[in-house]
Structures are given as structure tokens and as C-alpha cells.
Amino acid sequence: MRAGAVNSSGQVSHRLSLPTRANRGPEEVIERIVSTVLKVIDQVKSQGDWVEAVGIGSPGIIDIRTGTVVTSPNFPEWRRIPLKQIMEKRLPYPVFLDNDANAFAYGEKWVGVGKNVQSMVCLTLGTGVGGAIILGGRLWHGADGMAGEVGHMTVKPNGLKCNCGNYGCLESYASASSVVRRVTAAIRTGTPSIILNLADGDLEKITSTLVYQAALKGDPLAMQVMKETATFLGIGIANLINLLNPEMIVVGGGLANAWDLIYPIAEDEICRRAFLTLAKTAKICKASLGDDAGIIGAAGIACFSMQDVSCAF
């Protein structure tokens, strides 16, 4: 988890980051969130500044009306956790909760690569594939506040099982974790690869970054998995372009570090599948704010909600 103080221009200071330790259950994670936020607030106050509100971006399906984490496919114990309510009991500030990909997109829209864009779709390729949609300059939350789950679009009928229960979701092919899972499974069944050497012979140490490095060195397994990843990402993006005709598609998260390898393959797939005019309009960009995007966006959502600025959402 990452925290920071964000000023009204979207600049971050007093950053803190620490492991989430989600396997220890929601109660311990919530304690860590509270103590991290309090540390940042102390630092802000010690410099004579003040805090208006706290914004949180959380993975999973979020009910933004009640500030509840309804469910989180990658954190199975998180079920109907009223995080906003819990946090507001512990902190003397209003708390605003949204999905982490929405926070990421809002950050990129506020001060990042999507600054002057009115319609865009964000994809974050990390543990899962997060997604967020901005239409008319506002986050599109949908009827239940849960829109934008582009990671759970089916891109391959009867494909790999996803943590959400469906088969063949984009997340099963284009997340950093799924790259590691597919490579590890292939090595276990005897496929030769230099990835194991790069990981000091330890399957547990394989990361998507190592797979990317191996692909750059021409390792056939790494190249094949990265090609498959980019192809499915292209299929997903082509669907989004045909559906929404957005000005911009923003791709972030750990796997976006392999952008130079992934993008040309994804672009071929997009050109093959999307309407040409729409595909030409949609600028496909790597996210620009790195790890700060979610912090800036969560704070921005809180800040603009406080001001009740109608153009913010």
C-alpha cells in the first residue's frame, strides 16, 4: 500500500509505502491503513499545513455510495467491509473510497497523460487487470458504482480460469501475475527457458520483469508468453475502442514496463479488429505518473467530492 499527501495542484509529498500483508486478513490491513494515514497527517501538520480529507483507492468491487468494499477477487476475505465508516471512526476527516483503478485513472486525468482528454479508458496490468472509464471528463461508475471492470471481459471462451470465477477473462492473460503463472507452469512441465537462471533457479522468484528481460534476450518461452499477453491485450483494447470511441487508452501497472515489447503486437491486433477511424482517434499511451497515480487520484476524488464540483465526476 502507498500513501502520500496531495496538495490542491495534485503534487505529492510525504510518500510512504509498505507491504499490504493481505493474507493476514482485513482487520490487520485496516490497522496498517489507519497508522499509515496518521503518519502522513502528522508529517503534514508538522510543516504547518492542514488536511481536508482522506481518499482511498481499494482493489475490488466498491459500493461508492456507502464506502463499502463489496468483494475483491484477489483478496477473498474482503467481503462487505464498510471501510469508509471504519476509517471515519478512526480519523477526524471525511473519508472517500473508490476503486483503485478509478483512483489511478482520476490521477492520470487530473495531472497526468490524460489531462486534456474528455474520454479515456485506463487499464492497470498488475496483480489483476484494473480498469476505469472516464466519459465527458467524469469517472463512469455505472448503475451500481462498479463499472469499468475491463479485466473481466471475456477474451477467450473456455480460456484459463479467472479469480472472479469466469473463464478466459482479460485478467487471466494480461495481468503481471498471469504472465508469471503461465511461465512457471510451462517451466514445471519441462519447457526450457533462461528465465529460471535469471530467477537464481527459484520458481518462486520469477517476476514479470524477469520474463520481459528474458524475452529481450530472445528466450522462446518468454517471447511466446509476452506475445500472447500483448495479443489478448490488443483484443481487449479493440473491444473498448469499438464500444466507446475514446480519445485515449492509458495502460499502467507493472507490466506496462514491458511497453516497448507489448505495444507493437497489441497495436497490430487493434488495427486488425477495431474500426480504423476509431483506432486512429484513440491515442494509446503508457501511464505517466507511475506509483503516484493512485495516490493523486484518490486524493483528487476526495478533494473534488468535498467541493461538490459537478465536473469532477
Ligand SMILES: [Zn+2]
Ligand atoms: Zn475475471
